[in-house]
Amino acid sequence: MMAIRSWKFRIYPTKEQEKELQHYFYECKNLWNYLLDHTKTYYEKTNKFPTRKQLYVLTKKKTKLFSQVSQNVADKLVKSLKGMIAIKKKGGKVGFPRFKPIERMKSFTYPQFGFKLNEQLLLSKIGEIQIKKHRELKGKTKTLTIKRMPSGKWFAIFTSELEVPSKHNKGPKVGIDLGIEHFGHLSNDSIIMNPRHLKKAENKLKQAQRLLSGKKKGGKNRKRAKLRVARVHEKVTNNRRDFLHKTSKKLVDSYSLIAMEDLNVKCLSKDFLAKHVLDCSWAEFSRMLHYKAEEAGSEVVLVNPAHTSQECSSCGLIRKKKLAERQHKCSCGADIHRDLNAAKNILKRATGGRREARPFRPETPVESGPLPEKVRSANESGNSICEDGPPSFLQ
Numbered sequence: 001m002m003a004i005r006s007w008k009f010r011i012y013p014t015k016e017q018e019k020e021l022q023h024y025f026y027e028c029k030n031l032w033n034y035l036l037d038h039t040k041t042y043y044e045k046t047n048k049f050p051t052r053k054q055l056y057v058l059t060k061k062k063t064k065l066f067s068q069v070s071q072n073v074a075d076k077l078v079k080s081l082k083g084m085i086a087i088k089k090k091g092g093k094v095g096f097p098r099f100k101p102i103e104r105m106k107s108f109t110y111p112q113f114g115f116k117l118n119e120q121l122l123l124s125k126i127g128e129i130q131i132k133k134h135r136e137l138k139g140k141t142k143t144l145t146i147k148r149m150p151s152g153k154w155f156a157i158f159t160s161e162l163e164v165p166s167k168h169n170k171g172p173k174v175g176i177d178l179g180i181e182h183f184g185h186l187s188n189d190s191i192i193m194n195p196r197h198l199k200k201a202e203n204k205l206k207q208a209q210r211l212l213s214g215k216k217k218g219g220k221n222r223k224r225a226k227l228r229v230a231r232v233h234e235k236v237t238n239n240r241r242d243f244l245h246k247t248s249k250k251l252v253d254s255y256s257l258i259a260m261e262d263l264n265v266k267c268l269s270k271d272f273l274a275k276h277v278l279d280c281s282w283a284e285f286s287r288m289l290h291y292k293a294e295e296a297g298s299e300v301v302l303v304n305p306a307h308t309s310q311e312c313s314s315c316g317l318i319r320k321k322k323l324a325e326r327q328h329k330c331s332c333g334a335d336i337h338r339d340l341n342a343a344k345n346i347l348k349r350a351t352g353g354r355r356e357a358r359p360f361r362p363e364t365p366v367e368s369g370p371l372p373e374k375v376r377s378a379n380e381s382g383n384s385i386c387e388d389g390p391p392s393f394l395q
């Protein structure tokens with residue numbers, strides 16, 4: 001099977017090249033804003049979005065960027081518009097993508113051509129840049145992204161497509177509830193802890209941020225404090241990513257099916273703490289799980305997150321509880337950790353437990369309230385998750 005891989009190398013542009021690269025960001029920002037403005041006006045007039053082709057034509061008129069780079073700006077806009085439409089279709093509230101100030105522009109991408117990697121990195125219209133190539137690229141190189149970190153470091157990220165052997169994972173199935181107390185709680189009651197060193201680094205970050213907020217605007221000290229925040233921030237991000245990589249790899253190697261909540265839906269629900277720091281690492285974790293699973297021969301299944309922590313995983317009854325209530329207790333005798341209960345429900349939804357119980361409305365989510373008395377007693381005996389068959393009166 002074919003898989004996409006990425007390689008990240010540090011690059012060392014000269015002062016002159018740095019200026020040139022910064023200019024690219026500036027041009028990309030202008031182009032993004034111009035295309036977005038056009039799209040909005042077009043939508044107001046016609047109630048339609050411009051096509052990718054129309055946007056490509058506009059990029060030619062507007063900028064002197066290398067054509068592939070400018071087309072990629074248009075591609076990114078098309079992608080965010082599609083995302084917006086998808087969320088709207090699901091009933092979520094979302095506005096147009098936003099105009100970007102220059103600070104928000106952190107990278108640009110060559111989707112196919114315009115670069116060459118030998119001992120140095122050759123960029124079309126910019127020249128040869130020194131690169132620290134610590135590994136060889138494999139497969140067919142597809143894209144190159146040039147990225148500037150707030151700490152001032154520059155990186156080149158290549159993606160390539162390569163053939164990898166396909167596997168078939170025969171391990172057990174598992175549900176995972178991503179949480180705040182712990183990173184994740186598995187349906188077999190194992191827990192993935194939030195790594196401690198990360199917590200420490202995050203405290204350091206807070207400290208640096210506090211220091212920064214005390215400094216006068218425009219001063220030299222402020223500039224220095226800002227750079228310090230950027231450096232610590234970068235370190236935290238790297239550590240976190242490393243943790244996510246290791247955790248996701250372990251899961252896809254151990255389980256044949258990993259069930260988790262559909263974050264796109266979850267983030268729309270009212271009871272979700274959308275502002276929490278963790279949500280971005282959850283999305284990244286989900287993305288990692290997906291691409292790693294494909295290679296490891298296991299499967300990731302996203303389920304509807306509605307009431308996963310309220311529903312009793314043993315009998316199906318809805319047990320309303322506040323966020324502070326950490327234990328799930330039910331009249332059926334269930335008395336387990338709240339997150340374990342959620343993880344069991346997540347697995348159940350992925351393996352079709354719910355579907356079997358409601359053969360006539362297979363897609364109905366669980367918000368229909370308590371089940372009738374008969375169903376409750378039918379399920380009362382077993383604590384099992386995936387094997388509970390349909391209650392007799394539904395057969």
Ligand SMILES: [Zn+2]
Pocket residue numbers: 312313314315316317330331332333334
């Ligand atoms: Zn119960």
